[in-house]
Amino acid sequence: xxxxxxxxxxxxxxxxxxxxxxxxxxxxxxxxxxxxxxxxxxxxxxxxxxxxxxxxxxxxxxxxxxxxxxxxxxxxxxxxxxxxxxxxxxxxxxxxxxxxxxxxxxxxxxxxxxxxxxxxxxxxxxxxxxxxxxxxxx
Numbered sequence: 106x107x108x109x110x111x112x113x114x115x116x117x118x119x120x121x122x123x124x125x126x127x128x129x130x131x132x133x134x135x136x137x138x139x140x141x142x143x144x145x146x147x148x149x150x151x152x153x154x155x156x157x158x159x160x161x162x163x164x165x166x167x168x169x170x171x172x173x174x175x176x177x178x179x180x181x182x183x184x185x186x187x188x189x190x191x192x193x194x195x196x197x198x199x200x201x202x203x204x205x206x207x208x209x210x211x212x213x214x215x216x217x218x219x220x221x222x223x224x225x226x227x228x229x230x231x232x233x234x235x236x237x238x239x240x241x242x243x
Contacts, residue, residue, distance in 0.1 A: 106207070107191055108183040111136030111166035114213050114227055115183060116146040120154050120161035121228075121235045130242070133177070135169035137190040142166055147217065153224040157232070174200040181205055181238070184212035207234045 106118035115134035122132040144166045145151070154161045171194040173180065180203050182188035188206055195201045207213060213230055216223030 106132065106134040106181050106183070107137060107169050107187055108134075108213075109136055109138050109187060109215065110141045110217075111168070112141045112144060112147045113150050113215060113217050113224075114231070116161045116164045116166075117150055117154055117159075117228060118181065118183070118207065118231045118235060119164065120159040121232050122238070124159050125232075125235050125239055130239070131177075133173075134164065135167050135173065137169050137187050139168045142168055149221060149224050150216070150227075153221075153228050157228060169194070171196060171200075174203060177203065179203055179205060179238075179242075181207040181234075183207060184215070207231070207238075 106115040108115040111134055115136065119132050119134035122130065146161050146164055151162050169191060174195060180191060182191055182204060188204060191204050192201055208230065213227060216227045
């Protein structure tokens with residue numbers, strides 16, 4: 106799960122997938138930028154997640170690396186800009202084929218500069234997307 110800073114959308118997606126996947130899948134999150142390396146998710150995202158029984162407070166931001174292509178079978182981008190940043194690090198076509206948009210060619214809005222309702226909206230979008238991913242891979 107990859108977004109820009111790894112403090113809002115991607116840690117939420119990781120937390121949701123961990124809860125829904127119940128240890129059936131290995132999941133991680135990262136950001137394409139290095140702004141927040143080592144920081145926990147945005148407190149508004151932590152609170153939104155907690156309201157839905159998802160604990161992401163222990164996660165820490167990290168930057169996506171080209172080595173991640175070797176570690177994961179699927180890589181989900183939260184928006185088209187991050188999709189392009191991820192693709193630019195791919196070593197070959199096999200790496201590129203692993204990268205998907207989490208919302209089927211639509212962007213997950215970045216709630217960082219918006220109000221609390223934006224975080225809830227992102228939770229709902231990602232919850233639905235993660236359910237679909239799990240259905241597709243099972």
